[in-house]
Amino acid sequence: MGMAVFCVLATLALFYPNKYLYRRWPRLWFNPILLTPAALAALLWAAHIPLDEYLSDTHWLLWCLGPATVGFAVPIYQHRALIREHWAALLAGTVAGVTMAVGSSWLLARAAGLPGEVANSLLVRSISTPFAMGIAERVGGKADLTAMFVVLTGVAGIVTGELVLALLPRRSGLARGASYGAAAHALGTVKAREFGEPAGVMASLLMIFSGLLTTLLAPLIRHLAT
Known part of the structure; x- marks a missing residue:
């Protein structure tokens, strides 16, 4: 009990x-x-606490991802007018983003010769953590591996996003936001807000819709993985 309390308090004290x-x-x-997991890993190493023990003691924190996922309904309701106005672009962007994300992950896993569980964990790397961890096992992956791939994808997206967009024809703030939301999920929405509130809203919507579509397509993605 004492170790569980320490692990939870340490996580909150760092975050x-x-x-x-x-x-x-x-x-x-x-x-x-980025920084909180790195600091937490250093603390666990210094305190000689095995990762499995930490995960066991803080497992209820993962339960919070459920309400967080339900909470995504709030921005959908708040920006329903924007959805009605740009529904075609949102639909096309979501389908294209999910197709590219899953397809590129599958090709990357095949090219690198990754083992089954690692390869399957990679397939849902381009959606936000609550969605990704929720369906990781349904596609034959492992939740903690998927969470790591999600973070790496988000970092790569915001680091390379401006360079990639600079090579494309001039795009509106909404288009930039959609690109970041579809490719870099939560970190992308933070980056998109640098281009203005409309871009940030569009990024949030693409992130949510991509997560929902990927969740619905989980059985098909599992079939692809096999």
Whole structure:
């Protein structure tokens, strides 16, 4: 019991100050998705706490992903007018983004010769963590591996996003937001807000719809994995 309390308090004690730090200085290396896990890993190593023990003691934190996923309905309702106005673009962007994400992951896994469980965990890397961890096992993957791939995908998306968009014809803020939301999920929405509130909203919607579509297609993705 004492170790479980320590693990939970340590996680919260690292996350909330990190969140404040990132709000004050929004730099990539201060992002809580990157810095908090790194600091937590260092703490576990220094305290000689096995990862399996930490995961067992903090398993209820993963339960919170369920309500977080349901909470995605809020921005959909709040921006329903924007959805009605741009439904065709949202639909096309979601289908194209999910197709490209799953297809490229499958090809990457095949080219690298990744073992089955690792390859399957990679397939849903381009959606936000609540969705990805929720369906990881349904596509034959492992939740913790999928979570790692999700973070790496988000970081890669915001690091290379501006370079890729600079090579394309001039796009509106909404198009930029859609690109970040579909390719880099939560981190992409943060980056998209640099182009204005409409871009951030569009990124959020693409992130949510991509997660929903990938969840619905989980049985088909599992068939692809086999």
